[in-house]
Amino acid sequence: MDLRTIARDGGAFQQPVTSEHIRRICRRVLGRDAVSAVELGWGSYNTTYRVTVEGLERPVVLRFAPEPARQFASERELMRNEYATVPYLSVIAPLMPRVLAADWSHELIGRDYMVQTFLDGVPAPERLPGYPRASWTSFYRRLGEITRAVHDVRGPAFGPVANPAYATWGQAVTASLSQIAADLEGAGLDAADVRRAAALAAERRELLDEIAEPRLLTGDLWTVNTMLAPDAPEPTITGVFDFDRTWWGDPAADWTIRLASAKQDERVAFWEAYGPPDRTPAAVWRSLVYEVRHLGAVRLERHRLGDAAGVLASYSEVAVVLADMG
Structure with a gap:
């Protein structure tokens, strides 16, 4: 062959x-x-x-x-x-x-x-740039609809879908941060900042445990994991894939939500379909915990890919978040 x-x-x-x-x-x-x-x-x-x-x-x-x-x-x-x-x-x-x-x-x-x-279509990172940016709102609006549908699925416990399962969201989050820190240390990297975030999360676990109902998180849904119709007049999602990092937990902790919140550009259309984000003080504090978890996982990925500069940059990124966590 x-x-x-x-x-x-x-x-x-x-x-x-x-x-x-x-x-x-x-x-x-x-x-x-x-x-x-x-x-x-x-x-x-x-x-x-x-x-x-x-x-x-x-x-x-x-x-x-x-x-x-x-x-x-x-x-x-x-x-x-x-x-x-x-x-x-x-x-x-x-x-x-x-x-x-x-x-x-x-x-x-x-x-x-x-x-x-095999999914039909063209990977979104290849096809989306071919459309006028003004038309990208239809893509992000549809992505918001898809994400909302997934987040509305209820689960039996907190944590990865295939286990381990946790009784509370606070337990799941602190365990994840500790595991990421252990992986960083096993790779020879400093993980004191991620350990600090895990400790702060444990100290204020009651804010995490306000999330009482496990919802399904996509884990990694964004442009890189979507397919578009090749000849549609506007960006049209025909497929989504790679749901290997799914979790049961707080939808606000999803990678998709992080990226949808990252910029005030065409992606604001995401929220038109998904619904407005929670901006209460407790939700804002939880989002800081989630950001350290994301950054810790990104640090691991950068190390895996040999991106030494990216690994180094992650420490200042986490420091900013920790300062806001208190």
Whole structure:
């Protein structure tokens, strides 16, 4: 079969697989031979291929998780978390790829993998810049609708969908901050600032525990994980994908909300569909806790990608937030 991979340094986090791995997987889960595979450059965590399969009219997507030993504890088994989330995402099912197969056995390769249908459209980061900026409001308004639909889904407990589960939101948040800090320290990085945020969150846990009902958080929904119609007169979302970082918790803690709040530009249309954000003093303080959690996870990602300057910059970013937390 024809295999095309992205050239990367041998020490890169994302590692390719062989053509034989892909062929054996297709035979096992689809009962057919793979004809060709092209590695897709979307995302920086899983390794993803578009695979043409003998006898199928449309290609499929084959995604490989990192080897278990390469995963941070705070990012462990994200693909399994996404798989566990699928039944809760029925509200946006027409926009999502369907899971054709998933295999956690590690019998064919020492990595989790999942086979999904291929979404139509063009990645939003490629297509959106081709539209006049004034028309981007339709994109963000639709993104607000999709996010609202997901956030309205209620769950059984707090924390990652695939567990561990926590009885309160405060427990889930402080555990997440502590786990990120441990990962940073394990990577040889200073995590005193994230530890400080975890301590402050524990001290004022009652403000976090005002969130009494777990709601579904998308984890990573934004432009990079959306597909657009190639020839529509205005930006039109045809698909959304990569829900591996889903959580049960406070919708305000979602990555999507962070990015929607980041600038007062076309993205203000997001709030027209989603609804106005909570600006009470308690909500504002919680948002600071969430920001440190985001920045801690970003620091880990920058380290994983070899972005030393970005890692260094994260310390001043967290310092600003900690000063506001008190």
